[in-house]
Amino acid sequence: MPKPDLASPFDIVAITASAGGVGALSTVLAALPKSFPAPVMVVQHLDPNHRSMLAEIMDRNSALHAVQADEGVQIEPGTVYIAPPDRHMLVGIDGRVRMTTGQRVHFVRPSADILFESVAKAYGRGALAVVLTGSGSDGADGVRAVKEAGGSVIVQDPESSQFPSMPSAAVATGMADHVVPLEEVGNTIVRLLDREGIHG
Numbered sequence: 001m002p003k004p005d006l007a008s009p010f011d012i013v014a015i016t017a018s019a020g021g022v023g024a025l026s027t028v029l030a031a032l033p034k035s036f037p038a039p040v041m042v043v044q045h046l047d048p049n050h051r052s053m054l055a056e057i058m059d060r061n062s063a064l065h066a067v068q069a070d071e072g073v074q075i076e077p078g079t080v081y082i083a084p085p086d087r088h089m090l091v092g093i094d095g096r097v098r099m100t101t102g103q104r105v106h107f108v109r110p111s112a113d114i115l116f117e118s119v120a121k122a123y124g125r126g127a128l129a130v131v132l133t134g135s136g137s138d139g140a141d142g143v144r145a146v147k148e149a150g151g152s153v154i155v156q157d158p159e160s161s162q163f164p165s166m167p168s169a170a171v172a173t174g175m176a177d178h179v180v181p182l183e184e185v186g187n188t189i190v191r192l193l194d195r196e197g198i199h200g
Contacts, residue, residue, distance in 0.1 A: 008037045008193045010152070011126035012075070012091065014119045016112030016142075018045040018134025020162030022057065024182055025132065029062035029080060031186020036064055037193060038128075039075040041119065043110045045134065046085040055082045071099045083110035090118035106138045116142020125150030128192060130185065131176075132156045134166030140173050147175040154178045154188055 017024050021044045032040070046052050058066035058080055066080035069089055074096050075081060081097060083089035088110050090098040098118070105111035112131070116139065119127040129146040131139045133156060143153050153176045158164035160181040171179055178188050 009126070010038055010128040010193050011123050012041065012119050013038050013128045013130065013189060013193075014041045014043075014091075014112075014115050014142075014146075015130040015132065016043045016115070016134070016139045016166070017132035018108075018136065018138065018163065018166055020133040021045070022054065024156065024162070024185075025054075025058060026061045027182055028130070028132065028186040028189070029058055029064060029066070032062065032064055032190060034063040034078065036078050036190075038077050040064065040080040041069075041075070041089065041091060041115055042080060042082045043089060043112045043115050044082065045108050045110070045138070052082070052085050055080075058082065069097045069099070071097060073097045083115070086110075088114040090114060091122050092118070093122045095122070106136055108136070108138055112139035113142040113145075117145045120145040120149035120151060123149075123151065127151035128154065128189065130154045130156075130189065131167050131170040132182070132185070133161035133163050135163050136165055137169035139166055140169040143170045143173050143175050147173075152177045152192065154180065154185060154192075156185055157181045 069081040
């Protein structure tokens with residue numbers, strides 16, 4: 001089990017987005033400072049037939065280092081790990097990335113539910129899940145898992161979402177701790193993790 005970071009109540013941030021997600025992710029990640037004290041795991045629904053440039057795009061638009069995740073990598077604070085196309089991304093209880101080509105969940109792979117459920121199991125109350133714009137309901141079951149494990153949930157206000165289905169499904173669970181417009185999502189993440197002044 002990962003050791004808790006005494007400087008922050010959260011040890012990991014897991015973010016999901018689908019349709020409209022590239023712009024939303026850019027906005028959120030741009031708000032996170034270089035000294036961000038937790039790893040960030042990202043599931044963005046991608047075309048499985050094309051090489052993804054998402055990691056390169058996010059790396060340019062964020063103070064954090066963004067990479068496409070690989071099997072077995074030990075996750076580190078201040079790094080953004082992006083699920084590759086057509087593979088589910090999980091985090092093991094050893095804090096390492098795990099990949100699977102298991103069955104699609106809600107017709108998608110990678111699935112936010114798979115990621116969220118894994119961080120709930122590995123990090124418990126140290127898990128922070130974030131649901132952004134997208135079609136469908138991926139992430140809603142994972143949000144329940146995070147809350148049941150004692151973690152917390154931020155959802156982009158569906159009214160500020162280019163595609164409101166995913167955030168609406170997350171809100172409908174009744175498990176969202178914070179429902180905020182896109183422009184406030186990043187600042188809300190920082191505020192929740194900022195116990196020791198990470199802006200310094």
